Amino acid sequence: MAGKRVTIYDVAKQAGVAPSTVSRAFSRPGRVSAATHAKVMAAAKELDYRTSAPPSQERGHRHHRLGIEVPDLTNPYFAELVSGMQEAAQEQDFLLLLLDTVEDEARERSSLESAVNVVDGIVLSGTRLSDATLNHLSKRIPVMVMNRRVAGLDSVTPDFEHGMGQAMAHLAEHGLRTVTYVAGPVNSWSDGERWRAARMAARQHGLQIQRHGPFAPTTSGGEQAFEELRDSLPHAVVCYNDLVAFGFLISALRAGIRVPGELSVMGHDDIQLSRLVGGGLTTVVSPKRAQGRAAVERLVRRIENPSAHRTPVEGSLPVRLVPRGTTGPREVP
Numbered sequence: 160m161a162g163k164r165v166t167i168y169d170v171a172k173q174a175g176v177a178p179s180t181v182s183r184a185f186s187r188p189g190r191v192s193a194a195t196h197a198k199v200m201a202a203a204k205e206l207d208y209r210t211s212a213p214p215s216q217e218r219g220h221r222h223h224r225l226g227i228e229v230p231d232l233t234n235p236y237f238a239e240l241v242s243g244m245q246e247a248a249q250e251q252d253f254l255l256l257l258l259d260t261v262e263d264e265a266r267e268r269s270s271l272e273s274a275v276n277v278v279d280g281i282v283l284s285g286t287r288l289s290d291a292t293l294n295h296l297s298k299r300i301p302v303m304v305m306n307r308r309v310a311g312l313d314s315v316t317p318d319f320e321h322g323m324g325q326a327m328a329h330l331a332e333h334g335l336r337t338v339t340y341v342a343g344p345v346n347s348w349s350d351g352e353r354w355r356a357a358r359m360a361a362r363q364h365g366l367q368i369q370r371h372g373p374f375a376p377t378t379s380g381g382e383q384a385f386e387e388l389r390d391s392l393p394h395a396v397v398c399y400n401d402l403v404a405f406g407f408l409i410s411a412l413r414a415g416i417r418v419p420g421e422l423s424v425m426g427h428d429d430i431q432l433s434r435l436v437g438g439g440l441t442t443v444v445s446p447k448r449a450q451g452r453a454a455v456e457r458l459v460r461r462i463e464n465p466s467a468h469r470t471p472v473e474g475s476l477p478v479r480l481v482p483r484g485t486t487g488p489r490e491v492p
Contacts, residue, residue, distance in 0.1 A: 165206045165207060165209075167208075173202035173206055174198045174201070175198070181203075184196050184199035185276050222278055223252060224253060224255070224256050224277065225244075225253050225254070225279060225280050225282060226275075227255050227281075228258045228267065228271065228285070228286055230285035230287070231377075234377075234400075234430075235402075236402075236428045237284060237285065241257065241284075241451060242447075243447060243449060243452040244282065244451040246452060247451070247453075247456050248455050248459075253459065262287070264287050264288065268292075275296070275299055278300070280462045281296070281458075282303045285305070286307065287344070287347070293309050294309065294310075297311070301458060301465065302458075303455075303457060303458040306349045313461065314474065315450055315453050315454045316476070317446070317450065317476055318475050318476065319352045320360075322443040322445075322478035322479065323356035323357045324360045326357070326397060326425060327366055330366065330425075331365065333487055336365075336367060338361055338366050338367065339396050339397070340370045341374060341381070341384045341398040341399060341403055342399055343399030347399075353399065357397055372399070374403060376400050378409070380399075383406075389411075393422075394422070394423065395422070398424070398426050400428050401430045401440060401442055404425065405432070405436070405440065408440070411424065419486050419487035419489075420490035423486040423487060424485040426442040427445070428443070428444075429445065429481060438484020439483030439484050441485045442481055442483070443478055443481075444478055444479050446477065453474055453476065
């Protein structure tokens with residue numbers, strides 16, 4: 160189609176459907192089948208078709224839908240985030256379109272490209288895309304970033320410094336001296352911030368700290384981390400999230416290691432399972448529902464009155480440590 164503007168009729172011919180079906184697939188996707196929608200989107204992508212979404216938004220056309228990017232919906236942390244978003248969206252008369260990208264950058268790009276013309280704004284809860292890509296996306300549609308800060312974009316993040324400060328103080332109070340931070344995904348902004356905050360706080364409390372990873376943010380990632388560290392375990396491990404901590408903890412217990420007598424284990428996020436296993440997992444509590452609500456509320460404000468919010472808003476929510484049964488003084492003779 161080089162040299163010629165691609166039209167809705169070209170897409171219809173390529174997809175083998177009527178032009179009116181293409182129109183509905185973009186403007187009212189709920190009125191076409193999933194198979195038809197996928198066929199139309201594939202044809203549009205192949206022909207590099209672009210709709211005029213920004214002008215339609217200027218004319219006041221609204222979908223009353225928000226796109227919600229989630230890197231792994233099976234992770235209870237993101238399920239609780241989405242629950243908070245759903246509460247706020249319902250109050251604002253918006254529906255949510257969930258985009259589970261399964262920690263796959265190519266899938267994330269494809270999902271966002273498909274969603275941008277059928278939603279009024281997008282919340283990115285764990286994006287791995289570059290700052291430049293996100294800024295380009297924000298020129299096409301309002302964007303809210305969670306768990307990350309990007310210059311020029313609205314964001315809501317936990318206060319990692321405060322949380323890691325409490326975590327390292329807790330370990331030092333129990334007389335522990337060596338700590339390993341078990342890292343998360345390689346492209347995770349929040350992983351970098353947690354490591355930076357942990358390293359700074361450890362030095363303030365006289366702790367020796369090292370970083371090991373990256374690992375997948377799953378129980379399998381935690382199990383792999385234990386296997387790599389089992390011959391030279393520190394006094395304590397601070398894991399990227401609770402799932403990694405559970406994988407590490409279960410592997411340690413299976414190997415006959417006493418927790419916390421020989422090894423302290425700490426997570427991050429306080430998913431519900433953290434309170435139910437044994438004496439509970441020591442973890443840094445992140446305000447998941449509140450963060451989800453704040454992201455949707457701020458995004459809707461920008462959608463409804465974009466000219467009144469030209470300066471990006473960066474919000475930071477408080478976190479706190481919850482000590483439970485997996486951390487304590489060493490009992491090694």
